Amino acid sequence: MPNLPDINKQTLAGALATGTHGTGKNYTALHGAVTAMRLVMPDGKVRECSRDTDAELFHAARVGLGAFGVLSQVSLQNQPLARVRKVVRLIDTDEMLASWPARAGHHRNAEFLVLPFTGKSALITHDVTFDPVSPRGPDQDADTLMSLKRLRDLFEFTPGLRKTLASRLLADVPPEIAIDEGWKLLSNERPVRFKEMEYHLPIERQVEVLREVIRRIESSATDVFFPIEARIIAPDDAWLSPFYQRASGSIAVHAWYKDEHDWMFRLIEPVFREAGGRPHWGKLHSLGAKELALLYPMWAEAQAVRRSVDPQGRMLNPFLEKLFGHDRL
Ligand SMILES: Cc1cc2nc3c(=O)[nH]c(=O)nc-3n(C[C@H](O)[C@H](O)[C@H](O)COP(=O)(O)OP(=O)(O)OC[C@H]3O[C@@H](n4cnc5c(N)ncnc54)[C@H](O)[C@@H]3O)c2cc1C
8 A cells, every 4th residue: 555544453444434544745545545446335235436437426435434335345556565764763843843844845754743741753754765674673652652651640740840851761762763665664553542633734734733732732731641743645536535635734632541631622623623624534523514514625515425325314323413414314
């Protein structure tokens, strides 16, 4: 596959249905590679669709949230294997933010994780190489996260000390380098459970919004210790794609699964919304049909296809009813 998300444990259908993406200025989300689909429709009939056959269904159901039928077969335009060099290194967050547009344009895949309350960010890049394989070592991310959690547990009340100790903890971390086939390096293990809100913004707003998100977390959500993640995604033309006709910069905030996450809705979502962000379909957000219709130029067309294939709302559950508007017949 041309690109991969942060984990590779999902089903392909689940990933496509929610607009799952990786990062890279020239790479669309996974559904950008779909060339044809076979769907078992709500009435039990089977339909095949592509750009040339049943094109409206193809455009509406490529990012379909499970509402257009059950995907039973999919064709993807994949690519030959690419060997990549993965580099993870820590950079001062101020420098990271200032240099991000240039860095993002420079690498095949680039993303960064702002480590709040530390002044540091982890830049992760992947670039094609023909150098010999040098496999990745054991995953350090979970240990780093738990160290950041311990700092939070002990020093949340004193941000200055928390930051000083964090800079010591992170001072001597050497860059992590691995060379291998892309599919072995682009996705990761994520053993620590978390909750997440991710919005996809017009790319030119990403850095400015990120600065405000960091400011709000560091001043009003001091229990956060999980990183804030920034990625870039190329535009595509699926009607319900959060990247529909828009080069996007995504920002994701996370909370440990046992911690409160109401701050995401209170402090962060309004900033994402003000910037015209579209929420990740598979993560936390508070939007309903009225707000979503304003964010998606082809919303009405997609709804018309959905109603025509599922007039009785058989594919809807309460969550989808809120997203699409409650219009069961
Ligand atoms: C640790 C972790 C890391 C993640 N990293 C990323 C990331 O890097 N980038 C990103 O964009 N997302 C990421 N996600 C989100 C994840 O990709 C989505 O939530 C994805 O939908 C999960 O796939 P699933 O197979 O679990 O699907 P489910 O959660 O089971 O289903 C998701 C949706 O797909 C529909 N669906 C499932 N199967 C079918 C089918 N056969 N036909 C039609 N509809 C179907 C369901 O109805 C539902 O609406 C991550 C999630 C986790 C937990």
